[in-house]
Amino acid sequence: MRHRAALLAILALPGCSTPLSYLDATSPVGGVIANLGLGLTAISVGVCVITGVLLVVAIWRRRPVGELEIAPVNDRAAIRWIGIGVAISTVFLLGSAVWTLATVSSIGEPAQAKALSIDVIGQEWWWAVKYHSSDPAREFGTANQLVIPVGVPVQINLTSRDVIHSFWVPKLGGKMDMIPSRTNVTWLEADKVGDFRGQCSEFCGLQHANMAFTVRVLSQADFNAWWDRQLQPATGSADDPRLRTFMARCAACHTIRGTPAGGILGPDLSHFGDRETIASGLMSNTPQNLARWINNTQTIKPGVKMPELGMLASEIDGVTSYLEGLK
Numbered sequence: 001m002r003h004r005a006a007l008l009a010i011l012a013l014p015g016c017s018t019p020l021s022y023l024d025a026t027s028p029v030g031g032v033i034a035n036l037g038l039g040l041t042a043i044s045v046g047v048c049v050i051t052g053v054l055l056v057v058a059i060w061r062r063r064p065v066g067e068l069e070i071a072p073v074n075d076r077a078a079i080r081w082i083g084i085g086v087a088i089s090t091v092f093l094l095g096s097a098v099w100t101l102a103t104v105s106s107i108g109e110p111a112q113a114k115a116l117s118i119d120v121i122g123q124e125w126w127w128a129v130k131y132h133s134s135d136p137a138r139e140f141g142t143a144n145q146l147v148i149p150v151g152v153p154v155q156i157n158l159t160s161r162d163v164i165h166s167f168w169v170p171k172l173g174g175k176m177d178m179i180p181s182r183t184n185v186t187w188l189e190a191d192k193v194g195d196f197r198g199q200c201s202e203f204c205g206l207q208h209a210n211m212a213f214t215v216r217v218l219s220q221a222d223f224n225a226w227w228d229r230q231l232q233p234a235t236g237s238a239d240d241p242r243l244r245t246f247m248a249r250c251a252a253c254h255t256i257r258g259t260p261a262g263g264i265l266g267p268d269l270s271h272f273g274d275r276e277t278i279a280s281g282l283m284s285n286t287p288q289n290l291a292r293w294i295n296n297t298q299t300i301k302p303g304v305k306m307p308e309l310g311m312l313a314s315e316i317d318g319v320t321s322y323l324e325g326l327k
Helices: 002-015 028-060 076-106 220-230 241-249 287-295 313-324
Strands: 116-123 126-131 140-143 145-149 154-160 165-168 176-178 184-188 194-200 212-218
Touching: 028 076, 116 145, 116 165, 116 176, 145 154, 145 220, 154 165, 154 176, 176 184, 212 220, 241 313, 287 313
Parallel strands: 116 154, 145 212
Antiparallel strands: 116 126, 126 140, 154 184, 165 176, 165 194, 194 212
């Protein structure tokens, strides 16, 4: 038993520290998947080692140099060993298949009822997110970030607005495809508070590698407070020149709750200042990066649908200041 534990620990080492490693999962789903992956890897390594040892033994015990003539042989012992090898291989293959099917079945539904439902819509190359509530007045949308409470199963309803994408948070759960005109359902549950990286895992075009998102896990009290903040409209005067610039330059594509801006082509920017990243995980959310992004979208992330607007430096400064203040 100690030898098996040591082997699994060695196999887990290469991926433990990476954001997209599933081997150090922190959820019921991710943990089961990690155990299955490590177990099947151990079985595969064992089979390869045994095969290699037998091959070396066969080469070492080759025929003497003088015995070159090939004669018909009725070696029942050899046939018996072949049968034993096939039988052992069949047992391991069937065992692996049963283990895999049992694992898939066990993670199909959470042990307790899902308390929260979130829609995630993939599109080139960002994520639209909508939170559902029994009270329609408490529903809202955001983008490129999911926030969930710790220890609570969360239903994720997945679809796509353009091509096939795939939703994957390695440390919290398995992959699920996002298909246009179809809704697939998966679920997440986190065992601890923290930030976890998600990624599109189905090639979807030029910026596929830069289609990332973050899952932030909060305590239940902090999650409730976050939800209440999201429902608050943007503050400030309608005569704010920064808002007027945003309305003239950006409102056709973006929404900010509490303002006349109601575009749906681009991400919802309500409470944008609270987000950790810009451009679907490509850059940290800082005023400097936001200013670069606004005026150089096609240079930074070629192929995105946001055009380069050619805004004046004063306009960029105003819009940047306004968006970073939306918290």
